[in-house]
Amino acid sequence: MLQPEVKSKLGEDICIAIYLDNCKWNYIVDCGEASLLTVKDCMNARAIFISHTHIDHFINFDQIMRHQIGTKERYIICGPKNIAVQIQAKLRSFTWNLVEDDAVIYEIREIISENEITSYEMKPAHWELELVANRTTLYDDERVVVNFTILDHKTDVIAYHFKDKDSINIDVSKVTHKLGKWINELKLAYVAKEGDKIISFEEHQFKAKELFHYLKIERGNTLGIILDHASHKENHNKIKQLFKECDTVFIETFYKEEDKEKALINYHSYASQSGKIMFESKVKKAIPVHFSRKYTEEDIAQIKVDFTKAFQGEY
Known part of the structure; x- marks a missing residue:
């Protein structure tokens, strides 16, 4: 995780x-x-x-x-x-x-x-x-596994997508055979999608797919880190493509809503636009980060309110 x-x-x-x-x-x-x-x-x-x-x-x-x-x-x-x-x-x-x-x-x-x-x-x-x-x-x-896309901030900015690999374990409560090296062979066959591979133990032979029910698969989660980027269509299309349905995304929200003109001039994003693109990307959990250092705690609290409204589709 x-x-x-x-x-x-x-x-x-x-x-x-x-x-x-x-x-x-x-x-x-x-x-x-x-x-x-x-x-x-x-x-x-x-x-x-x-x-x-x-x-x-x-x-x-x-x-x-x-x-x-x-x-x-x-x-x-x-x-x-x-x-x-x-x-x-x-x-x-x-x-x-x-x-x-x-x-x-x-x-x-x-x-x-x-x-x-x-x-x-x-x-x-x-x-x-x-x-x-x-x-x-x-x-x-x-x-x-880490993938990426290149966003525009008047220079290249790399947005990163992290995927925790699925965990494959044996469900001991289901196994009626003696545990042994065949378990690792079974895991490898599952990863390689080799369902017809022969697994041998206890003088028996099985196709791997006949034993897959012994495996317990825990799905790894996904995480996105999207930092400085201009709030325009090309960037948003790239974000939607790479981070669609991501479990959690941290996204730059540098400016308040009332300062969105500064955001456009400086190739940054702002509260409602960062929230909106997360909503359109169907991200499960979105967290605004990287605020202008000129803002007070009260300013950042307002950014988070405006971001959350947009993330919930209220824009």
Whole structure:
């Protein structure tokens, strides 16, 4: 189960951590100033997903990196065009003569277009960008698959869709046979959709599909993170396509309703438009985030009211 938490207090920038049940690692989306982000969050961040590199989304990368150097782990960083050279510039701005070559490895996946991703690798102390491969998919590990779309904010902004993979377990209460390695074979057959695969145990042979009723499938949830974007048709169409019926979505709601003209000028969204696109996308739970720092608690409370009305179809 994906469990997101906003790590930014009122008046700070945006940073979201995503945790998984029964899992030691986490993910981070954007690196804005965020006092609730812990050292453990940084060290355990298997991957960092950057929407874009405006200062309020990227300023805290140095602090996160500081806690990762020395772990000897591989960290994956995903982001828009030019993210690789921007990260390289940050790393090269420090002196690394006392750091070992294997202190950390960064793999940077740069999103060139909807269908093209270039992957690089960097290590201390010179932080040379080494081309690894060109990719067509962004991220996939044991637990999570991450897809994306590119939104317009007068620069590319990456909106991320996280899917927790389904959990496949054996329902012991239903099994009348002795447990053994056949269970893992059965799970693999289910995942591969090989219903006719022969599973052998206790001197018997079964087609896998004859045993599927022993499996208990727990559906993984979905999570969307949609940050800065212009409130226009092209962006909205992309949002509706990728985030349709998503379980939970955090969406930028930078401006109040009365400031929507500023939103249009600055390629941002505002209360009713963010709520409306979530309603039209049939999202189950939508949460407005990333408000202008000029707003008071009362202003943000009003944004949430206007957002909720639009999300409920009252617009």
